[in-house]
Amino acid sequence: MxxxxxxxxxxxxxxxxxxxxxxxxxxxxxxxxxxxxxxxxxxxxxxxxxxxxxxxxxxxxxxxxxxxxxxxxxxxxxxxxxxxxxxxxxxxxxxxxxxxxxxxxxxxxxxxxxxxxxxxxxxxxxxxxxxxxxxxxxxxxxxxxxxxxxxxxxxxxxxxxIPDALSTPYGAVVNTGQVKVGEAVGVWGIGGVGTHLVQVARLVGANPIIAFDISEETRQRALDRGADFAFDSRDPDLEQKVMEATGGHMFDVTFDAVGIKPTFTQALAFTRNRGRMIAVGETMDEVSIGTTLHFGVSRKQVRGHLGCPNEDVEALVKLVAAGRLDxxxxxxxxxxxxxxxxxxxxxxxxxxxxxxxxxxxxx
CATH class of the missing domain: 3.90.180.10 (Medium-chain alcohol dehydrogenases, catalytic domain)
Incomplete structure (x- = not known):
């Protein structure tokens, strides 16, 4: 003692x-x-x-x-x-x-x-x-x-x-989002969690990775960390830009790292049919998936995410120590x-x- x-x-x-x-x-x-x-x-x-x-x-x-x-x-x-x-x-x-x-x-x-x-x-x-x-x-x-x-x-x-700022994004990408090599990924909110979502998505081979944030400085950070594109989520031409960047495919997997209604709604809207939308950020905002008709027809999945198993934290310790994640x-x-x-x-x-x-x- x-x-x-x-x-x-x-x-x-x-x-x-x-x-x-x-x-x-x-x-x-x-x-x-x-x-x-x-x-x-x-x-x-x-x-x-x-x-x-x-x-x-x-x-x-x-x-x-x-x-x-x-x-x-x-x-x-x-x-x-x-x-x-x-x-x-x-x-x-x-x-x-x-x-x-x-x-x-x-x-x-x-x-x-x-x-x-x-x-x-x-x-x-x-x-x-x-x-x-x-x-x-x-x-x-x-x-x-x-x-x-x-x-x-x-x-x-x-x-x-590692215990949260990195392990939560890792768990969201690898476990909950189950991102596969070559899948198009969108990340809303490039703060502590969103920055590492971009890095982990890059690590597992997502393509393209597009970051969304209202701050120009933060969007540049996303590009520096491995995003292929970074857009202002308020851009009136946003949908067209995303369509062009993804070859008309939109996103296989989207991540809302903010957890407020506007980011949740936009991330879900930009998720392709049969795609996965992962809610990572947490607030007391109430959100909606829209009508059951449109949700059912789209066959989209909305998945909640929290944390990361401790065995994955051990894996991240090794990855960071080895220089695979900076x-x-x-x-x-x-x-x-x-x-x-x-x-x-x-x-x-x-x-x-x-x-x-x-x-x-x-x-």
Whole structure:
């Protein structure tokens, strides 16, 4: 255990949507837990939504939703990298100082659902910053079975991009979207998730890849990361431009990385008949697939997406470490825990078009 007994941590009062930086006891790992000293933790738009109360965590009654188990006070931050600082009683397989990612979702690996191998549907799933304290703190607890090792060749700040900002796009493209080589792909919203959607789509061989964003600077970023075309989604000639770019085919797969009604609607409209539209961005907006007649005749599929299995996070660690996926340019800023509000404000107002802002609680 660390020599000191207290730490600084962000504390969100979920029912009031109010947060402060406080001094709290350093948690002590139990028999199936490890304590991780946080090196970096990302600031995600979902963190902003929880902190503002936009997800209405107190009233969510969706069956099986982790939001039903949100405590009244929780530490935010779910993209955690760091080093093992202490082991719970009887825990083996780890040594103090091991470099790790703490996965966002941590199944218990013992329930009936986990025994079928569908770990992400575990009814006892622990979710950092949702059902348990996250990584906007000096230390965080993790189930001992959960952490993923980071090779010495991979910087801890780049590794912090992987647990959500990279793994969510990877899961959307590979698992939910099932993008095949040569398929035409459209991506709406080139922020932290959309930027990596473009990169992963390029990695798996999508062609062409077209990015949509209202910011000219952000569209250029999409081109720099591997998009073949980048269009303003407000362009009155947009449909004609997409038709020309795809050879009249439109999109086999579209991804809405924003999650608001206009982007959802446009992405679905630009999906070809029998194509797949993947909803990745999450807000409280209500959306529509139109009439059942037109939806049925089109035979389009709309698929919701969330996260990525931990085994895919391990695969991404290897890909990034090997240089197959470059996230070195995805870190837009690093702030201290005490200056967390500055990072939140920068992301909220899109100041300098950030991809990912990290918190370093050791600054």
């Amino acid at each position: 660390p020599e000191k007994t207290t730490m600084r941590a962000h504390r969100l009062r979920t029912r009031e949507a109010k947060w402060t930086i406080e001094t709290v006891p350093i948690p002590v790992p139990g028999p199936d837990q490890v304590l991780i000293k946080v090196a970096f933790c990302g600031i995600c738009h979902s963190d902003l939504s929880f902190n503002s109360g936009a997800f209405e965590v107190a009233n969510d009654q969706t069956s099986g939703s982790p939001l039903r188990r949100v405590p009244e006070v929780v530490t935010s931050g779910h993209e955690v990298t760091g080093t093992i600082a202490a082991l719970g009683p009887g825990v083996t397989g780890w040594e103090i100082g091991d470099r790790v990612i703490a996965p966002t979702g941590q199944p218990d690996h013992t329930c009936e659902v986990c025994r079928t191998g569908v770990f992400e549907d575990c009814p006892n799933l622990e979710v950092l910053a949702v059902t348990k304290d996250g990584g906007w703190a000096e230390y965080v607890l993790s189930r001992a079975i959960a952490p993923i090792r980071i090779p010495d060749s991979l910087p801890l700040d780049q590794a912090a991009i 996230v070195s340019q995805s870190i837009s800023n690093v702030v201290s825990l005490e200056n967390l509000a500055d990072g939140i404000d920068q992301l909220h107002h899109h100041t300098d078009n950030p991809i990912r802002i990290l918190v370093n609680p050791n600054l």
